[in-house]
Amino acid sequence: MKRTPHLLAIQSHVVFGHAGNSAAVFPMQRVGVNVWPLNTVQFSNHTQYGQWTGEVLAPEQIPALVEGIAAIGELGHCDAVLSGYLGSAAQGRAILTGVARIKAANPKALYLCDPVMGHPEKGCIVAPEVSEFLLEEAAAVADLMCPNQLELDSFSGRKAQSLFDCLAMARALLARGPKAVLVKHLAYPGKPDDSFEMLLVTADGSWHLRRPLLAFPRQPVGVGDLTSGLFLARILLGDSLVAAFEFTAAAVHEVLLETQACTSYELELVRAQDRIAHPRVRFEAVPINL
Ligand SMILES: Nc1ncnc2c1ncn2[C@@H]1O[C@H](COP(=O)(O)OP(=O)(O)O)[C@@H](O)[C@H]1O
Numbered sequence: 001m002k003r004t005p006h007l008l009a010i011q012s013h014v015v016f017g018h019a020g021n022s023a024a025v026f027p028m029q030r031v032g033v034n035v036w037p038l039n040t041v042q043f044s045n046h047t048q049y050g051q052w053t054g055e056v057l058a059p060e061q062i063p064a065l066v067e068g069i070a071a072i073g074e075l076g077h078c079d080a081v082l083s084g085y086l087g088s089a090a091q092g093r094a095i096l097t098g099v100a101r102i103k104a105a106n107p108k109a110l111y112l113c114d115p116v117m118g119h120p121e122k123g124c125i126v127a128p129e130v131s132e133f134l135l136e137e138a139a140a141v142a143d144l145m146c147p148n149q150l151e152l153d154s155f156s157g158r159k160a161q162s163l164f165d166c167l168a169m170a171r172a173l174l175a176r177g178p179k180a181v182l183v184k185h186l187a188y189p190g191k192p193d194d195s196f197e198m199l200l201v202t203a204d205g206s207w208h209l210r211r212p213l214l215a216f217p218r219q220p221v222g223v224g225d226l227t228s229g230l231f232l233a234r235i236l237l238g239d240s241l242v243a244a245f246e247f248t249a250a251a252v253h254e255v256l257l258e259t260q261a262c263t264s265y266e267l268e269l270v271r272a273q274d275r276i277a278h279p280r281v282r283f284e285a286v287p288i289n290l
């Protein structure tokens with residue numbers, strides 16, 4: 001029987017609704033991965049509501065919790081680490097310490113870094129030290145990186161002017177160390193208005209994917225976290241990078257369709273669970289070589 005992969009997911013948790021681990025853990029479990037959630041914050045709700053209560057985990061707790069798993073002899077079973085929203089560069093460095101410890105216990109373990117930088121237009125800005133940490137330190141260690149356009153622009157220090165520009169920026173990030181860069185959400189002058197576009201860049205090539213852009217009264221949150229979580233889960237389950245990319249786009253689209261049908265602001269993950277495991281839609285990753 002095929003072994004069930006194990007994945008340590010280090011990101012935020014919200015009590016109500018879905019963002020960070022609260023958006024990614026259940027879908028990763030639903031597709032067949034054992035998830036070890038390590039919550040970097042526990043907030044009442046995601047920050048786009050403009051108010052929340054809760055606490056940030058002290059950075060030293062991250063390596064301490066990893067050490068606790070090592071002490072019971074389980075760390076070598078960790079197949080991958082996923083990291084998302086960081087409260088500070090110190091928390092980021094603590095995650096890299098944990099990643100190094102896990103790679104020592106299991107050299108095959110993968111590290112996916114979702115370089116969450118917030119949305120300035122939504123009043124959520126990440127400190128410049130976090131952005132610098134992600135580019136200068138995390139990119140060198142990460143096996144996979146999943147920026148959105150804003151994060152890719154931030155890494156490049158300028159706004160993308162074209163699809164070719166996005167590709168060049170993703171390739172520049174790839175050159176810093178990751179084996180693959182998944183751009184979860186493309187935005188560039190001239191992009192068609194009716195499509196939501198993504199990009200996958202690896203050493204072997206580049207692929208572009210389009211799915212329909214859906215209308216929401218308020219954009220749902222946690223879509224990026226769901227995307228990076230499912231991408232890593234499918235890779236651990238044996239998909240190629242391109243297959244994992246296509247699966248992720250389809251499963252995320254299914255969640256958004258369910259969410260739209262329910263006129264819900266929060267992602268309808270429970271209702272969409274069968275559609276996550278077995279997406280009915282399919283979007284093709286098309287090779288591009290601009
Ligand atoms: N097919 C779609 N139609 C409309 N909006 C979408 C679609 N897919 C994702 N979104 C929205 O687009 C944004 C995606 O943001 P993105 O930059 O990829 O990552 P993040 O979720 O990390 O902010 C989110 O606001 C999400 O709700």
Ligand SMILES: Cc1ncc(COP(=O)(O)O)c(C=O)c1O
Binds near residue numbers: 124
């Ligand atoms: C607590 C928390 N975690 C994570 C996120 C990131 O969510 P997304 O996947 O939309 O980038 C947010 C966004 O507001 C948040 O408030």
Ligand SMILES: [Mg+2]
Binds near residue numbers: 116117148224225
């Ligand atoms: Mg995000």
